[in-house]
């Protein structure tokens with residue numbers, strides 16, 4: 001069975017990670033965890049360690065690039081751990097398993113004529129590691145980041161990107177799901193329609209990269225262009241050219257998540273490289289929006305990045321995960337603000353979900369000694385949610401995270417409303433025991449569903465909810481088996497504990513940034 005394969009960009013290790021890096025990685029984690037509720041999944045992330053940008057950062061700190069990367073890696077890994085991210089593999093482009101295969105790709109494409117030797121003259125932006133034709137510069141600066149570009153003139157190896165243009169246009173037209181959202185699809189289509197130039201894929205003015213494999217017919221040295229090297233991580237990590245069975249159990253990737261600023265690399269250059277290798281493009285590349293501060297993309301180099309470790313400390317990783325997925329439709333930009341995080345935490349998580357658990361367990365303790373009752377009859381409460389797990393999962397796997405959470409919140413709302421309307425305290429007072437048992441049972445069963453449904457988004461807090469519900473089942477088991485009505489066993493002793501999402505006060509909030 002093919003596993004659901006999801007990837008994030010591999011991040012430049014030129015500085016400390018920020019919340020933007022956590023964002024994409026958390027989204028990938030939620031996808032992988034959700035896919036796992038129905039079958040196998042594989043989640044790859046990692047670091048992009050070559051290129052001039054990383055070399056410059058290392059030099060500024062008086063280190064060799066390799067030392068610099070080795071020293072920073074633990075910080076990146078601990079960021080992902082702090083956000084409760086569980087990847088299956090973390091690839092570093094300086095690893096031999098990657099470097100040898102990148103050289104193999106280069107050799108193969110050179111032998112078959114997809115790579116040739118030519119002369120490059122033009123502009124280069126080091127921050128984005130991108131070549132730009134003169135016509136694309138804005139005020140003689142990089143059109144993406146606005147920084148100075150440098151003039152390059154060198155003999156380079158070129159990838160015959162232009163020869164894939166018609167095939168790309170045709171592929172875009174016949175595979176609308178290949179690139180989402182539509183706004184980015186339209187942008188890339190416009191680039192294709194304008195025409196493509198071949199891509200320089202070697203650099204000779206510095207040496208921090210994978211060496212061009214020997215070619216007896218030329219004396220040109222140099223290293224492989226960092227983007228050509230980096231894109232290949234998605235296949236070198238899973239055994240391309242080494243373990244065909246494993247490779248084909250994962251490739252083509254189901255979802256490749258990226259920020260929209262790197263869509264051109266992933267949806268024009270990447271499929272062309274894959275075709276040159278005789279492989280298929282990924283099924284979907286999703287180019288998401290930016291987290292912004294004062295209308296600008298949050299980034300390391302603009303100096304407006306928020307320290308993600310401090311955020312976790314203050315709000316808790318699971319609340320942040322929820323915020324990131326719930327706040328904006330996936331694909332749109334959204335502005336970062338502590339007020340909004342606190343608002344979501346206090347209202348959705350604290351009032352709606354956390355109180356529901358507290359109230360239910362408190363009533364159960366009061367009326368039934370904290371023990372899950374029998375179901376003498378149905379309260380009817382759960383009937384209309386029978387297909388919720390399937391709908392919520394489909395929405396998540398279609399990358400509609402907000403929609404999925406809204407569906408799940410309908411259950412939260414229904415359970416809260418049932419308490420308010422059916423008034424268990426009145427049922428207890430009037431001795432309507434069967435009705436009370438039926439209602440309490442369904443509230444607990446509903447909470448069990450919620451813990452499972454929300455575990456991909458808030459793995460740690462939902463485990464705590466699970467613990468308080470006292471069940472000995474596996475929270476991350478297959479939904480089709482576990483999310484059937486009647487799963488919480490009568491007689492289960494619940495274990496009320498601390499509130500799941502203690503209120504965070506707005507007072508004393510420091511300005512963002």
Ligand code: ME8
Nearest residue numbers: 009010011012020024048230231258259290291298
């Ligand atoms: O581009 N909002 O690495 P990078 C949302 N190494 N997401 C953001 C963000 C923000 N403000 N800032 C960063 C590279 N990201 C290359 C990729 S892949 C073969 C090579 C996220 O360190 C988003 O996913 O600049 C973006 O695409 C990625 O970090 C860029 O990370």
